[in-house]
Amino acid sequence: MTLEQLEAARAERLRKNASGTLNYDDARTWIEETGLCLYMPKKPGTPAVVPSFIEAVAGQETPNPDAKLLAVSEDILVRLELKDVAVRLNLHGVPGLAPDYVVASWVLPYVYALRGDRDWRRTPQLTGSRQVSPLAIQAYKKLELADASIPMLRSQLGREVTDAAVLRSITELWQQLRIIPVTPAPGSTPKWQLLRHRYQKAIAEGASTSQVTAISVLASIYLQAVIAASMEEVEFFLAPLTSRSKVREVMRGLVATRQVNTTNIDHSSYFYVAGTLPEFPAIPSVYASSSISSYSYNGHEDEISLAASADGSYGRMYSSAYSSGHRPAFGNIHSNGHSHAEQRESERRPVRKNGAKRAGSWSGKAAPRSAVKKSAGRGPARPAAKRDVAKPKAKRLATTGAGKSGKRR
Numbered sequence: 001m002t003l004e005q006l007e008a009a010r011a012e013r014l015r016k017n018a019s020g021t022l023n024y025d026d027a028r029t030w031i032e033e034t035g036l037c038l039y040m041p042k043k044p045g046t047p048a049v050v051p052s053f054i055e056a057v058a059g060q061e062t063p064n065p066d067a068k069l070l071a072v073s074e075d076i077l078v079r080l081e082l083k084d085v086a087v088r089l090n091l092h093g094v095p096g097l098a099p100d101y102v103v104a105s106w107v108l109p110y111v112y113a114l115r116g117d118r119d120w121r122r123t124p125q126l127t128g129s130r131q132v133s134p135l136a137i138q139a140y141k142k143l144e145l146a147d148a149s150i151p152m153l154r155s156q157l158g159r160e161v162t163d164a165a166v167l168r169s170i171t172e173l174w175q176q177l178r179i180i181p182v183t184p185a186p187g188s189t190p191k192w193q194l195l196r197h198r199y200q201k202a203i204a205e206g207a208s209t210s211q212v213t214a215i216s217v218l219a220s221i222y223l224q225a226v227i228a229a230s231m232e233e234v235e236f237f238l239a240p241l242t243s244r245s246k247v248r249e250v251m252r253g254l255v256a257t258r259q260v261n262t263t264n265i266d267h268s269s270y271f272y273v274a275g276t277l278p279e280f281p282a283i284p285s286v287y288a289s290s291s292i293s294s295y296s297y298n299g300h301e302d303e304i305s306l307a308a309s310a311d312g313s314y315g316r317m318y319s320s321a322y323s324s325g326h327r328p329a330f331g332n333i334h335s336n337g338h339s340h341a342e343q344r345e346s347e348r349r350p351v352r353k354n355g356a357k358r359a360g361s362w363s364g365k366a367a368p369r370s371a372v373k374k375s376a377g378r379g380p381a382r383p384a385a386k387r388d389v390a391k392p393k394a395k396r397l398a399t400t401g402a403g404k405s406g407k408r409r
Helices: 003-015 024-034 053-058 067-082 108-115 134-145 150-157 163-175 200-207 211-226 231-238 244-256 313-323 340-348 393-400
Strands: 036-038 086-089 101-104 179-182 191-194 260-265 268-273 289-291 295-297 300-302 305-307
Touching: 024 036, 024 053, 024 067, 024 101, 024 211, 036 053, 036 211, 053 067, 067 086, 086 179, 101 108, 108 200, 108 211, 134 150, 134 163, 134 191, 150 163, 163 179, 211 231, 211 244, 211 260, 211 268, 231 244, 231 268, 244 260, 244 268
Parallel strands: none
Antiparallel strands: 036 101, 086 101, 179 191, 260 268, 289 305, 295 300
16 A cells, blocks of 8 residues: 555545535534544645545535635534534634534544543632633523523623623633534524533543543544544644643554554554555556476476566576576585585495495485495495394303403303
8 A cells, every 4th residue: 555545545535525515414424434523624734634524515625615615514514513413612722603623422422531521510610720711600600591692691791891702701611612602593693502401411421431542532533534644643633632642652552452553654654443444456566587497306306486686687597507407506515415526426436236325315215224324425335233132141251252260261
């Protein structure tokens, strides 16, 4: 697999429909499969492949969407929100009504486990790691009573409060997943609602989910959406939710447990979920080869095929050696383990009467062990020594000539 093949497969999966805009049913299927994505297209120079909702609706890469595409995307997103399929988020905390991420409702618990408050019933505090401004606390208390728009909140909070101040307080609560905008119809003014009033079950599930589990699920969702990604891309995508060091630690754990595999593409490591990597066509490659004819060596036939170099010199060198009927030797050592000088000397010696050659030159049948002793080609074979058969004690003494008197009989 090459980087070009991966990019083409990513584009096909992320866009879903390259022939035109998506309808509501296709968009619902896409967001449920993708899980978490950007709302607007990624900015130029972003060091990661990130799915975006507007580009998925357009069916193609659209760095600068026009007003018509924005209106169609907003209409589809509003319908998805009314069906509790998707939720718009503001994870970067930029003041405004436009979201930066869109999450499927079934993925919301894992996002809340990383960004939400574990004690979700508690009112926002002025101190701590999740502190908010006093105006945000007042706006939260007003929203506990009923849903309200920004003009309604401004009138409830006091005449001296401006719309910009109310928008900043709303953004603080939205960033911490305490409230969400609810649009009753496309084009109408959104009202703000407490997240626990609409997704209490998802919040309770996310509050009891560990951060390691949440990062593992979100990383796996992202890898399945983009097929394969580098460590830098995974860290960039999950950076608004958690630190990059935690992402690296969890990714190493997923690789160690073989839930995520790695592959090398253009000298870089890419991660993918085990069993989800699609099949790519094999890369064509041409190799020159030289087939060497078989040869006979003392009754044995072998066939060797050597890969030639680009100019074929390697194959020609060894093919000429085999065509002459000689097997090439390496390091001045013959194929039977002896040097060439020892081999020539053993071939000049006559054959023994029993038909067996010397141990140095093999003739197809091994010489009897009792007749010939292996000498490793260094000299004539000597007959094996006769066995020392046990004799009676008296006869053995007579043979050796030693008696009780110490004289020979």
